[in-house]
Amino acid sequence: MGAVVGRKRGFDRDEVLDQITRAFWRDGYQATSVAGLTEATGVNPPSLYAAFGDKRALFTGAVDRYQATYGRFASRALDEEPTARQAVERMLTEAAVEYTTPGRPRGCLVLSAPELHELRDQAMRAVEAKIRHDVDTGALPAGTDAHRLAVFVAATARGMSSLARDGATRAELCDVARTALSAWPAPVP
């Protein structure tokens, strides 16, 4: 079990994966070159390929890491908040913060990369399930269209990510979240 012998890796795998994640996050899959990654990380191509695989594998590794760290806030809000309303409110207001945090790329990696359509659908379905649960249990009016509301939340998050990438301020994104939430149906009394 474990490597029996051999020269030790000359770089911190997690640290390098983080730099790779930020590169893909900032520039997207296509615009990020392996040569650029070696320059950003100081790790030469053979070592990158040995540690992570080809460019596609580098990207999926970066996406996995993104979801486990920077993008974790969304599923956390859905898991930890009791109602859909509270979960979406927290998700969107935290998104305003996450999408404009200095020292990292702006916006959301998953919402920006065209090739991650599947992950976006998953996220939207999770929001829809949270809403549907509240409709079923009577916390939201019986007539509420859970799918429609989830699509609207998805649109808001995507719009916020796009605006963040174009340089929108944190306050502007908070206002977008607040305005969007004003379209939320009144809770059952």
Add this chain to the structure above:
Amino acid sequence: MGAVVGRKRGFDRDEVLDQITRAFWRDGYQATSVAGLTEATGVNPPSLYAAFGDKRALFTGAVDRYQATYGRFASRALDEEPTARQAVERMLTEAAVEYTTPGRPRGCLVLSAPELHELRDQAMRAVEAKIRHDVDTGALPAGTDAHRLAVFVAATARGMSSLARDGATRAELCDVARTALSAWPAPVP
């Protein structure tokens, strides 16, 4: 005036520019190769370069054409509708249709291409000016934050374009527009 002599061009310049527009619209600037454009149009590279210039010029020509045709609906709504509310309502509902019209790429070219940040800002400022006018003339409540509302409209349009690219239906986009409009401030009576 006019060319004095010489062989005539073997293709319809506008028709070819339209195919080029659709290619950039569908795949973006980077993912569109000149080789792909020659295949899509049947026009060889030297003729393309003679007629339009280099790849960057091809792209800006395509964007210009897009704004003059497919994307015209937005500025038309702002120009032709009397109130900001009516203009935005028409803009978003027509966007739902335009973004999902069969036989052409989905979503908006300007909202999808990262390099067109400037054009997006222009569009948002136009919406903001329309709203500010209604606030100044009393058609909207005096406390209305025109900028904040314009950013929200921009977020909605971007969200709709992104959803359209991921395959959202026309009905879903109409619902997003309707829900977003429910956040519009009540008009002054």
Add this chain to the structure above:
DNA sequence: CCCAATCTGTAACGTCCACTACAGAACGGG
């Protein structure tokens, strides 16, 4: 202290890219 195993840097591989040199074909004016 040697050895098999693993990682490292150098330097290249073939492929695709945007772009163009060149020669010939099609045109209208004289």
Add this chain to the structure above:
DNA sequence: CCCGTTCTGTAGTGGACGTTACAGATTGGG
């Protein structure tokens, strides 16, 4: 009918890309 002019197709240019062959460096086990 020739001529200058403009367009066209072929066939390349140099460069960037993702990926890897290879030889040397470094490790721990025996």
